[in-house]
Amino acid sequence: MYADLGLFINGRLVNIEGGDRSSVHNPANDEVIGSFPNASVSDLDDALASAERAFSTWKNSSPLDRNAVLHQVAMKIRQGYEPIARKLTLEQGKPFAEAVAEVLSCAEHADWHAQECRRIYGRVIPARDSSVQQVVIREPVGVCVAFSPWNFPFSQAFRKVVAAIGAGCTLILKGSSDTPASVLEIAKLFHDAGLPDGVLNVVSGDSSMISEYLIASPIIKKISFTGSTPIGKRLASLAGAHMKKCSMELGGHAPVIVCDDADIDNAVKRLVPFKFRNAGQVCISPSRFYVQANVYEEFLDKFAKLASGIKVGPGWETNSTMGPLVHARRIQEMEEFVDDAKRFGARIALGGTRHGSAGNYFDPTVIADVPEHAKLMTDEPFGPVAGIAPFQRVEDAVASANSLPYGLASYAFTTSIENSHFISRSLEAGMVSINHIGLALAETPFGGVKDSGYGREGGAETFDDYLTSKFITQK
Numbered sequence: 365m366y367a368d369l370g371l372f373i374n375g376r377l378v379n380i381e382g383g384d385r386s387s388v389h390n391p392a393n394d395e396v397i398g399s400f401p402n403a404s405v406s407d408l409d410d411a412l413a414s415a416e417r418a419f420s421t422w423k424n425s426s427p428l429d430r431n432a433v434l435h436q437v438a439m440k441i442r443q444g445y446e447p448i449a450r451k452l453t454l455e456q457g458k459p460f461a462e463a464v465a466e467v468l469s470c471a472e473h474a475d476w477h478a479q480e481c482r483r484i485y486g487r488v489i490p491a492r493d494s495s496v497q498q499v500v501i502r503e504p505v506g507v508c509v510a511f512s513p514w515n516f517p518f519s520q521a522f523r524k525v526v527a528a529i530g531a532g533c534t535l536i537l538k539g540s541s542d543t544p545a546s547v548l549e550i551a552k553l554f555h556d557a558g559l560p561d562g563v564l565n566v567v568s569g570d571s572s573m574i575s576e577y578l579i580a581s582p583i584i585k586k587i588s589f590t591g592s593t594p595i596g597k598r599l600a601s602l603a604g605a606h607m608k609k610c611s612m613e614l615g616g617h618a619p620v621i622v623c624d625d626a627d628i629d630n631a632v633k634r635l636v637p638f639k640f641r642n643a644g645q646v647c648i649s650p651s652r653f654y655v656q657a658n659v660y661e662e663f664l665d666k667f668a669k670l671a672s673g674i675k676v677g678p679g680w681e682t683n684s685t686m687g688p689l690v691h692a693r694r695i696q697e698m699e700e701f702v703d704d705a706k707r708f709g710a711r712i713a714l715g716g717t718r719h720g721s722a723g724n725y726f727d728p729t730v731i732a733d734v735p736e737h738a739k740l741m742t743d744e745p746f747g748p749v750a751g752i753a754p755f756q757r758v759e760d761a762v763a764s765a766n767s768l769p770y771g772l773a774s775y776a777f778t779t780s781i782e783n784s785h786f787i788s789r790s791l792e793a794g795m796v797s798i799n800h801i802g803l804a805l806a807e808t809p810f811g812g813v814k815d816s817g818y819g820r821e822g823g824a825e826t827f828d829d830y831l832t833s834k835f836i837t838q839k
């Protein structure tokens with residue numbers, strides 16, 4: 365259990381008990397572990413007023429002050445990550461070691477944004493007339509709203525928080541109803557680090573009501589969403605209707621191209637842990653494996669063998685290397701992927717069924733000879749299921765990789781410079797990782813193309829969506 369949760373508005377935790385509340389369940393055993401308040405319109409108005417009031421000051425804050433708060437948060441994370449990680453595992457299910465890694469990665473995001481927020485440069489444009497001065501300054505867009513997902517409930521919210529407040533914006537943050545405690549921990553960290561009241565506010569409750577109400581508010585100038593493509597399209601159309609800036613980090617269905625000149629052992633060693641990390645509930649999880657025909661059986665055997673060593677169990681058990689799926693409906697979805705692949709003649713090389721009868725556990729699953737038109741090769745599994753298919757020519761594998769409307773992460777393993785250049789330049793994706801897994805670092809841009817969304821989090825681009833350029837010319 366964890367203490368009952370509240371809303372965090374204007375620097376205070378409110379609605380901690382009573383009122384309209386919803387329960388939070390432990391995905392490992394479906395036990396109730398806590399509850400959170402369902403924000404009312406009045407609560408949302410309080411959050412809007414708080415963020416708007418705070419923006420009038422925070423927009424003019426010194427980069428040194430923002431730098432100090434962000435570095436202080438990084439320090440607090442490194443000192444106090446364990447209880448946060450325990451709550452994360454309790455509500456999301458991932459192994460404790462993964463939860464610790466997720467929380468600690470945010471200390472790096474905080475440090476990166478502390479450094480970068482001092483480099484939000486404008487520019488002077490040489491004028492045609494020497495008596496004229498022309499400058500471009502970059503200003504924070506205003507009050508923002510962010511919706512973060514349940515799969516990385518701390519880090520995916522945190523990345524939005526550090527970008528918004530580092531740019532001088534203020535923020536209303538809503539996490540997933542499956543994992544509400546993690547985002548509240550972020551608000552407490554920033555409050556304790558000296559972030560002024562109202563710069564960061566956290567609400568919870570009915571996501572549809574909250575997003576429709578906040579996005580329509582004239583106080584909100586920008587939205588950021590991480591989640592499914594269907595919901596992303598719905599929110600982007602709402603943002604469009606109200607002319608709000610928008611950044612979307614949506615679904616993916618990451619292709620992996622393994623060429624016959626690849627180091628197969630290296631590929632297997634890196635891909636198996638990353639495929640089954642967080643039970644595959646990762647938007648950049650490798651999920652469509654295209655393996656060149658003459659190394660296909662070798663790769664398949666080694667991949668399935670290494671995956672068979674994964675220990676499925678509760679995240680708090682030290683020997684668990686894969687936890688449950690976040691909610692029960694995902695079990696049914698995994699079963700549909702397996703049944704559909706079998707109907708199309710695919711071969712189950714490992715797993716294929718739920719694990720046990722209690723908790724949302726599904727066995728690590730490897731399915732071979734999956735045809736292009738099978739559901740597993742067209743729809744994002746977002747679970748511990750890998751679809752593998754052979755290819756003859758590298759061009760054919762790239763064509764298959766690009767055949768879906770997704771374009772988030774992509775991977776390739778090859779020792780050929782020619783293959784590496786062709787693949788990395790031809791893949792329609794926001795991110796390409798070759799011969800290793802090197803994405804989602806604080807200093808590198810994270811985001812997609814096509815139906816995987818737009819905008820970037822992290823890297824030198826991280827503040828772009830929270831700033832606007834103002835051109836000033838003076839004679």
Ligand SMILES: NC(=O)C1=CN([C@@H]2O[C@H](COP(=O)(O)OP(=O)(O)OC[C@H]3O[C@@H](n4cnc5c(N)ncnc54)[C@H](OP(=O)(O)O)[C@@H]3O)[C@@H](O)[C@H]2O)C=CC1
Nearest residue numbers: 511513514540541571572575591592595613614615647746
């Ligand atoms: N890109 C990513 O990192 C993520 C992608 N996904 C995608 O979502 C799919 C399944 O996850 P699932 O949770 O069922 O997906 P949903 O699209 O139902 O929910 C994803 C997230 O969006 C929020 N949400 C749902 N409706 C709205 C709304 N109208 N306004 C604002 N927020 C909303 C949810 O919050 P709440 O739970 O409170 O309703 C949840 O946090 C996966 O297949 C994957 O493609 C999911 C998580 C992360």
Ligand SMILES: O=C(O)CCCCC(=O)O
Nearest residue numbers: 515516520646647648804
């Ligand atoms: O699935 C997502 O929401 C983002 C994945 C981030 C992975 C990471 O931080 O390592």
